[in-house]
Amino acid sequence: MTPREDELRSGLSAYLSRQWSTETRVETIxxxxxxxxxxxxxxxxxxxxERRGLVIRLDPETSxxxxxxxxxxxxxxxxxxxxxxxxxxxxxxxxxxxLGRPFSITSEITGCQASADAIPDAHxxxxxxxxxxxLGEIAALDPLALGLADAMPATTVETCAMxxxxxxxxxxxxxxxxxxxxxxxxxRWLRRNQPPAARKLSxxxxxxxxxxFLYTPDGEIAAILDWEMAHLGDPLEDxxxxxxxxxxxxxxxxxxxxxxxxxAIRCWEAASGLxxxxxxxxxxxxxxxxxxxxxxxxxxxxYHNGTSKQPILAMAGWLMTDRQQRILADYLSxxxxxxxxxxxx
Amino acid sequence: xxxxxxxxxxxxxTRVVADLIPKAVDAYTAADLGLTxxxxxxVAQDYDRAVEVLVADQSDMRALFEAALGSIDDAxxxxxxxxxxxxxxxxxxxxxxxxxxxxxxxxxxxLHAYVEDAEARGEARASALNLKIWTFLDVxxxxxxxxxxx
Numbered sequence: 001m002t003p004r005e006d007e008l009r010s011g012l013s014a015y016l017s018r019q020w021s022t023e024t025r026v027e028t029i030x031x032x033x034x035x036x037x038x039x040x041x042x043x044x045x046x047x048x049x050e051r052r053g054l055v056i057r058l059d060p061e062t063s064x065x066x067x068x069x070x071x072x073x074x075x076x077x078x079x080x081x082x083x084x085x086x087x088x089x090x091x092x093x094x095x096x097x098x099l100g101r102p103f104s105i106t107s108e109i110t111g112c113q114a115s116a117d118a119i120p121d122a123h124x125x126x127x128x129x130x131x132x133x134x135l136g137e138i139a140a141l142d143p144l145a146l147g148l149a150d151a152m153p154a155t156t157v158e159t160c161a162m163x164x165x166x167x168x169x170x171x172x173x174x175x176x177x178x179x180x181x182x183x184x185x186x187x188r189w190l191r192r193n194q195p196p197a198a199r200k201l202s203x204x205x206x207x208x209x210x211x212x213f214l215y216t217p218d219g220e221i222a223a224i225l226d227w228e229m230a231h232l233g234d235p236l237e238d239x240x241x242x243x244x245x246x247x248x249x250x251x252x253x254x255x256x257x258x259x260x261x262x263x264a265i266r267c268w269e270a271a272s273g274l275x276x277x278x279x280x281x282x283x284x285x286x287x288x289x290x291x292x293x294x295x296x297x298x299x300x301x302x303y304h305n306g307t308s309k310q311p312i313l314a315m316a317g318w319l320m321t322d323r324q325q326r327i328l329a330d331y332l333s334x335x336x337x338x339x340x341x342x343x344x345x
Numbered sequence: 346x347x348x349x350x351x352x353x354x355x356x357x358x359t360r361v362v363a364d365l366i367p368k369a370v371d372a373y374t375a376a377d378l379g380l381t382x383x384x385x386x387x388v389a390q391d392y393d394r395a396v397e398v399l400v401a402d403q404s405d406m407r408a409l410f411e412a413a414l415g416s417i418d419d420a421x422x423x424x425x426x427x428x429x430x431x432x433x434x435x436x437x438x439x440x441x442x443x444x445x446x447x448x449x450x451x452x453x454x455x456l457h458a459y460v461e462d463a464e465a466r467g468e469a470r471a472s473a474l475n476l477k478i479w480t481f482l483d484v485x486x487x488x489x490x491x492x493x494x495x
Binding site: 030031033179192250311315319326332333 | 371372373375376377380381383384387443446447450451453454457458461465475476479480482483485486487489490491493494495
């Protein structure tokens with residue numbers, strides 16, 4: 001066990017003993033790969049002989065996404081209470097005395113994978129239909145009834161789209177190391193071509209894509225992860241993000257590497273009860289790629305100027321910026337070959 | 346100098362894949378090393394092309410500014426375009442090339458916004474210029490594309 005692992009094991013044992021009012025010992029702990037926005041650890045905690053698998057998410061020294069831990073926790077908690085498959089949220093802790101940083105703890109879901117590349121081909125279509133059905137079910141939830149009004153910034157069906165543009169344009173302006181002419185063109189396009197008001201305000205996951213859910217060996221989606229960018233907004237935002245060509249770069253015909261785009265949209269419409277407006281969806285597709293560039297530029301800035309030198313930050317900042325720019329140019333350039341337009345609603 | 350620099354960097358990536366990843370002590374370290382090899386391959390690509398990309402971008406932008414200068418009514422923007430046409434980087438070092446390319450790119454972004462506004466007002470010359478700017482942006486993006494299986 002490394003000194004870091006031992007320090008966490010000790011701090012967690014003390015914390016869990018207090019939370020559960022019984023002596024608890026953490027015996028194994030290991031860091032989970034990925035998780036660019038939080039430092040994520042898996043551990044086994046024992047109360048007597050009873051084993052409890054837990055996942056700990058620590059605020060990072062620097063991260064790919066600047067997010068609020070409480071918002072993430074409360075969004076996941078609301079989704080869990082509404083029956084969306086998520087890990088069970090257990091604790092949210094801001095006191096630095098336990099682990100040196102704020103953290104949250106959820107139950108561990110065992111026997112699952114998240115890797116998009118490891119999904120057996122035989123399960124891809126079934127999993128894809130389930131993936132977009134679940135997203136439609138999230139879109140259909142009433143976030144106010146779930147108590148999310150005081151957990152997330154207020155917005156309206158009329159203003160949510162441009163608020164998102166303003167936010168991500170601000171991130172790009174603040175974090176870019178070099179000027180980004182295609183992103184700037186996209187911001188101007190989004191402002192000139194404002195979408196119609198959202199059909200409803202939904203809980204927007206914010207990063208719903210293959211790789212951000214756990215699946216069982218037989219292809220069942222067991223838990224949706226990574227709620228750190230959750231907010232209230234237009235449900236088309238999540239749909240467009242989930243269908244961004246970046247998530248199926250090497251096989252553009254298969255949304256999220258799973259199933260044809262049109263079928264994904266059909267599943268989402270059936271589950272959400274909403275009909276996709278093609279013009280509004282097209283606007284959100286351009287926005288999704290702008291948001292992507294914002295995240296990748298921000299991670300590049302973190303990598304070059306921040307304290308963390310995690311390779312995943314460089315990968316996002318270098319390769320993903322390149323690909324996302326190519327997607328945006330394909331959407332916006334009058335000379336475009338429309339390589340990515342097969343994803344139209 | 347590193348002989349055949351790109352090739353040398355790729356050899357490092359191969360070494361990581363063949364010899365270090367199999368010895369990784371845990372999944373987290375193995376994943377980090379996998380990402381590092383993909384990044385090294387991108388560094389190898391940039392090692393070869395960085396100056397070429399930056400010089401070509403600046404040359405294209407200067408040509409655009411020269412073509413557009415006569416149709417720009419905004420005196421401040423026109424002055425910045427004129428300055429960008431005559432400016433040259435302090436050296437062929439990537440740092441100097443990059444700094445000058447950034448200055449020119451900020452002028453191009455403002456020119457593009459100006460042209461879009463003019464096009465929205467129905468100015469025919471603006472449409473042609475907008476097409477030229479997008480021709481440059483398409484090439485600008487393509488020049489930076491990485492070849493990666495990741």
